[in-house]
Amino acid sequence: MMFRRISWLAPAALVLFAGCSASDGTETAAEANPCAANPCAANPCAAQEVPVDAIRQGDRVLNAHGNTDAQLVALGAELWSDASLSGNGSTSCSTCHTGDGTTAMNPTFAQPYPHFVQMANDRAGMDEVTAAEMVQLCMAIPMATDPLDYDSEELAALTAYSVSLQDGFVPTAAANPCAANPCAANPCAANPCGG
Numbered sequence: 001m002m003f004r005r006i007s008w009l010a011p012a013a014l015v016l017f018a019g020c021s022a023s024d025g026t027e028t029a030a031e032a033n034p035c036a037a038n039p040c041a042a043n044p045c046a047a048q049e050v051p052v053d054a055i056r057q058g059d060r061v062l063n064a065h066g067n068t069d070a071q072l073v074a075l076g077a078e079l080w081s082d083a084s085l086s087g088n089g090s091t092s093c094s095t096c097h098t099g100d101g102t103t104a105m106n107p108t109f110a111q112p113y114p115h116f117v118q119m120a121n122d123r124a125g126m127d128e129v130t131a132a133e134m135v136q137l138c139m140a141i142p143m144a145t146d147p148l149d150y151d152s153e154e155l156a157a158l159t160a161y162s163v164s165l166q167d168g169f170v171p172t173a174a175a176n177p178c179a180a181n182p183c184a185a186n187p188c189a190a191n192p193c194g195g
């Protein structure tokens with residue numbers, strides 16, 4: 001009786017203690033590995049290194065590449081829905097910032113830059129950000145790719161367009177579906193497998 005119970009439990013215990021590493025490499029362990037089909041593996045927010053040095057503007061100056069302000073804003077409006085800017089090739093600024101472009105933006109966006117932004121503080125330890133730093137943060141975190149070159153036309157354009165959206169922006173925190181940063185609420189943050 002005792003024996004039968006133990007022999008039935010033993011394989012289950014093995015599976016449990018195989019943990020996340022599947023280090024023995026056998027097919028059985030791989031199949032039983034609870035992390036093998038980790039639903040969070042593709043989460044752009046999970047265990048992501050935020051390249052704070054590349055994001056910080058410091059004394060770097062944006063390069064308009066000969067465009068007027070109006071031309072930069074127009075170019076930025078085009079880039080807003082350009083998914084080729086993202087790490088997965090299918091996300092654009094307009095994926096989250098839909099409609100007039102300000103969806104998912106919190107009341108902080110109403111203030112002149114530089115200002116406090118929760119995501120910048122949570123993910124990069126920054127107390128306040130310039131408009132360009134905010135574009136770079138959204139490149140690195142939700143867009144899951146490298147920050148843009150500070151000298152690039154793209155960064156000047158996206159920054160100019162972002163700032164242009166502040167005109168007439170009315171904070172609607174209560175109605176904002178993204179008021180709680182989706183990265184901060186990452187259900188995989190405590191993933192024992194490291195996501």
Ligand code: HEC
Nearest residue numbers: 092093096104106108109117118119134135138142162178
């Ligand atoms: C996956 C969703 C997502 C994508 C894609 C995304 N963002 Fe954001 N963005 C957010 C969220 C969430 C916030 C709010 C951050 C906060 O307030 O903590 C935000 C805030 C902002 C803000 C305003 C911050 C403030 O309060 O001053 C700007 C500007 C911005 N994003 C620009 C961009 C640009 C430019 C792109 C494309 C290169 C982009 N975002 C792509 C989710 C996204």
